[in-house]
Amino acid sequence: MQAIHIENVSKVFGEFKAVDNVSFDVRPGCIYGILGPNGAGKTTTIRMINYITIPDQGVITINGVKAGRQTQEIIGYLPEERGLYKKMKVGEQLIYLARLKGMKLNDARASLKFWLERFDAYGWIDKEVSELSKGMQRHLPFQPGQGYPGG
Amino acid sequence: MDFNKFFLVFKREYFSRLKSKTFIITTILAPVGFLMLFLIPIAVSSLSSERERIVYVVDETGTIDHRLVEANPGLYRIPDTTEMDELRGEVMARKVDAYVYISESVITNTGSPELVYGGAGGLMFIQGIRSDIQSAVRDELLDRSDVNPEVREIFGKRVGLQTSKLTETGEEETDTTALFIVGLVFGIVIYAAMFIYGAIIMRSVIEEKSSRIIEVITSAVKPLELLLGKVIGVGALGMTQFLIWIIAISGIGSVAGMLMLGTTPDAATGEALEEAAASGVSFSIPDIGIELWVGLLVFFLLGYLIYSALFAAVGSAVESETDSQQLTLPISIPIIIAMLLINHVASDPDSTLSVVSSMFPLFTPMLMPVRMAVLDVPLWQILGSIVLMALTFMLLMWLSARIYRVGMLMYGKKAGFRELARWVRYSE
Numbered sequence: 001m002q003a004i005h006i007e008n009v010s011k012v013f014g015e016f017k018a019v020d021n022v023s024f025d026v027r028p029g030c031i032y033g034i035l036g037p038n039g040a041g042k043t044t045t046i047r048m049i050n051y052i053t054i055p056d057q058g059v060i061t062i063n064g065v066k067a068g069r070q071t072q073e074i075i076g077y078l079p080e081e082r083g084l085y086k087k088m089k090v091g092e093q094l095i096y097l098a099r100l101k102g103m104k105l106n107d108a109r110a111s112l113k114f115w116l117e118r119f120d121a122y123g124w125i126d127k128e129v130s131e132l133s134k135g136m137q138r139h140l141p142f143q144p145g146q147g148y149p150g151g
Numbered sequence: 152m153d154f155n156k157f158f159l160v161f162k163r164e165y166f167s168r169l170k171s172k173t174f175i176i177t178t179i180l181a182p183v184g185f186l187m188l189f190l191i192p193i194a195v196s197s198l199s200s201e202r203e204r205i206v207y208v209v210d211e212t213g214t215i216d217h218r219l220v221e222a223n224p225g226l227y228r229i230p231d232t233t234e235m236d237e238l239r240g241e242v243m244a245r246k247v248d249a250y251v252y253i254s255e256s257v258i259t260n261t262g263s264p265e266l267v268y269g270g271a272g273g274l275m276f277i278q279g280i281r282s283d284i285q286s287a288v289r290d291e292l293l294d295r296s297d298v299n300p301e302v303r304e305i306f307g308k309r310v311g312l313q314t315s316k317l318t319e320t321g322e323e324e325t326d327t328t329a330l331f332i333v334g335l336v337f338g339i340v341i342y343a344a345m346f347i348y349g350a351i352i353m354r355s356v357i358e359e360k361s362s363r364i365i366e367v368i369t370s371a372v373k374p375l376e377l378l379l380g381k382v383i384g385v386g387a388l389g390m391t392q393f394l395i396w397i398i399a400i401s402g403i404g405s406v407a408g409m410l411m412l413g414t415t416p417d418a419a420t421g422e423a424l425e426e427a428a429a430s431g432v433s434f435s436i437p438d439i440g441i442e443l444w445v446g447l448l449v450f451f452l453l454g455y456l457i458y459s460a461l462f463a464a465v466g467s468a469v470e471s472e473t474d475s476q477q478l479t480l481p482i483s484i485p486i487i488i489a490m491l492l493i494n495h496v497a498s499d500p501d502s503t504l505s506v507v508s509s510m511f512p513l514f515t516p517m518l519m520p521v522r523m524a525v526l527d528v529p530l531w532q533i534l535g536s537i538v539l540m541a542l543t544f545m546l547l548m549w550l551s552a553r554i555y556r557v558g559m560l561m562y563g564k565k566a567g568f569r570e571l572a573r574w575v576r577y578s579e
Contacts, residue, residue, distance in 0.1 A: 013557075014573050050370040052560070054579045069153065077370040083362030088167060099159055100371040 001064045003028045004049060009058030011044050018044040021058070050077050073102035084129045084137060091116075091125035156372045160380025161387070164355070168388050178392050182399040206280065207241070207250035209233050215253050218287040227283075242269040251280065257288060258295075264288075331497050333439060334524030338493040338517050341451050345486050345516065348389050348455050349462035353475060355381055356466030356559070365559050374556035379548075382459045389455055390448065397444050439524075446523045446533070453540040454516020457547055458482065464551035467558030468566040478568075489517035500526045510536050512543035550575060 004026035011019040019041040026032045034042045047053045048060055051067045062071040085093055091112060098108035116122045121136070129137060168174050207230040210216035219227040230238060230250070238250045249268035256262030264284050266277065293303055359365040368377060465478040492514065496505040500522040509518035509528075515536045522528050557574035558566065566574075 013577055047560070052366075052369045056578055072371055075370065077367065079363070079366040079370075083364040083367075085167075085358070085364060086362065087171070088163075092167075096159065096163055097367065097371070100156060100368065102371070 001028075002026060002061075003030075003063060004032075005059070005061045005064075006045070006049075007059045009045070009048065009055045009060060011041070011048060011053065012056050019048070019055075023058075046079075050075055086130040087128060089125070090127055090129060090132070093129065153373070153376060157376045157380045160372065160377055161384040164381050164384025165387050168351075168385070169391065174388065174392070178395055181392075182396055204249075204276065205247040207238060207247050208253070209238065209250060210253045211255050212253060212258050212291075214258070214291050215284070215287045218290060219251075219283055222283055222287065239267070242267060245269055248276075249280070251284065253284070258291065330525050333443075334497045334521040335493060337443075337447055337520040337524055338490070338497070341447070341454060341520060342486060342490050342493075342517050344389065344393075344451055345454055345458045346483070348385060349458045349482070351385055352382060352459040353462040353466035353479070354472060355385070356463050356555070357469060357472060357475070360467065360559050361470050369560065374559065375552045378463055378552050378555050382456065382463060382548075385459065386452060386455055390452060393448055393451060397447075401439070443520070443523055447520050449537065450516045450520050453537065453544065456544045457512065457516070457540060458486070460544065460547045460551040464554040464558070464571070467555040468561075468571055470562065474565060478566075478571075485513040486517065489514040492518060493521055496521050497525055500528075506532065510539065512536070512540045515540055553577070 002025040006025070007023050009019060009022045010017070022041070022045060034045065036042050044053065048055050049062070049067060051069065051072050060067040062075065065071050088096075094112050094116075095105070095108045098111065099105065103111070112125075113122070116125060124132060124136065204226055206227050208216040208219050208227050209230065216227075216229050220229060228247075230241075232238065235252075241247050242250060248270060249266055252265040252267070254262055254264075257264050266280055268277075289306060293306060359368065461482045462479070465475055465482065468478060469475045489508070492504075492508050495502070496509060496518050499505055505518070505522060508514050509522050510532060519528070519533070519536055523533075553575045554571050556579070557577050558571075564570075
């Protein structure tokens with residue numbers, strides 16, 4: 001079974017055809033890159049895999065399950081453009097994002113502790129994001145992306 | 152719609168703001184400001200009345216001047232000179248505040264006295280002089296025509312007006328001037344709240360979009376859950392703030408009422424009370440009934456829901472607050488029109504214009520509480536307007552959510568109204 005299976009997927013915004021009949025498979029355990037010029041439809045394809053937008057035509061499955069709310073919870077998505085709430089504490093923020101991903105509060109806490117200790121960043125937990133340096137801020141979104149079981 | 156996710160968003164929006172400094176500061180300062188609104192005029196009037204003013208009286212007839220001096224020896228003086236230029240000089244040099252010139256024609260009722268003042272004058276000051284001269288001239292005319300004392304007494308009689316409103320349950324003594332002011336204050340508070348809370352929602356949407364956190368969030372939450380969680384979370388915050396204020400204002404109101412009585416000790420004398428009644432000035436703070444407070448809360452909440460949906464849609468279409476001007480204009484227009492109608496609605500709450508405009512869902516939040524303050528609005532109008540607002544909210548929320556889900560992921564181009572209309576028709 002393929003980790004990601006994409007078959008004849010198209011997406012149209014008004015008159016604009018963002019993705020035109022795309023098909024590809026991603027095998028389990030591999031790192032996969034999508035290359036293309038601006039406007040080629042990379043972001044839209046990745047958003048469709050994440051069920052942020054829904055294809056007009058075609059099928060997307062993750063581990064054999066049709067992309068939807070369920071598959072959202074097993075994908076750690078770290079977009080190129082990412083950010084954090086500036087006025088929120090690091091710990092609260094990461095737990096919030098993990099819980100939106102469907103984690104239970106206690107699991108989210110345990111996972112937060114594990115990963116922050118692993119990155120030697122446990123001291124940040126009660127700091128607001130705006131107090132951290134740019135470099136420190138870049139570490140953080142990695143955490144909720146990783147913070148689900150099996151991730 | 153995943154209720155758990157909606158609830159997570161709701162909790163974050165509500166509690167992160169509840170703990171913020173801005174919320175705590177504005178919640179404390181607003182009732183203080185409200186208290187100032189009552190106390191400053193009292194302080195000003197007691198301060199300004201302490202300043203001695205002097206008005207020269209130049210009287211050709213020689214009969215009015217001594218009456219004025221007798222009536223208010225502190226204010227009116229008879230100058231040593233009757234030379235107009237010298238008098239003007241003294242007014243210009245601010246040695247005196249004003250002079251009054253009374254010609255013979257005033258007595259024969261063919262001309263008017265003249266008042267020439269320097270400085271700011273002031274409405275109360277001029278009003279006071281006018282009424283003093285009127286009394287003096289009337290007394291002089293009464294003396295000349297040698298009327299009997301009874302007639303004289305009739306002319307001296309002052310009538311105060313005691314107002315009370317008859318409700319369905321029987322007589323209820325209320326001060327309608329004060330309720331009129333309460334209505335205006337409610338209208339203005341809701342007017343300001345629409346803009347303030349609308350801006351909070353808009354800023355919150357812009358923050359998520361410009362910080363790019365939205366991309367991570369939408370990989371876990373549907374736009375409608377996020378938008379509803381945000382709108383209802385901030386709405387709950389608004390309700391919390393309004394409830395705190397209502398409790399605080401009721402408390403402060405009763406304290407201020409006592410303070411006001413304290414600053415006017417001579418109000419205890421019947422004469423002063425009569426005077427106050429006659430001049431239409433009232434110091435009493437009206438009793439604001441529970442229905443009125445509930446009405447204020449309900450119409451604030453519904454109005455907030457309607458306008459926040461619109462502000463959220465605008466927020467999703469721009470990347471910074473400075474870009475939002477053009478798009479917020481059509482939202483501001485109905486709020487401002489309602490504001491312009493407030494005075495009419497408060498003074499003539501039963502007119503067709505007032506009824507219709509207060510039932511128009513975009514105006515209701517500002518205008519219905521005004522009417523509720525000044526009269527017993529028929530129940531069908533209140534319920535009808537609530538239904539209309541709820542329907543409007545659902546329609547606008549649906550539209551906004553469709554704009555929002557596209558706008559929040561759209562970067563780089565400035566969207567106009569045509570663009571927004573196109574987004575509504577996009578598939579998911």
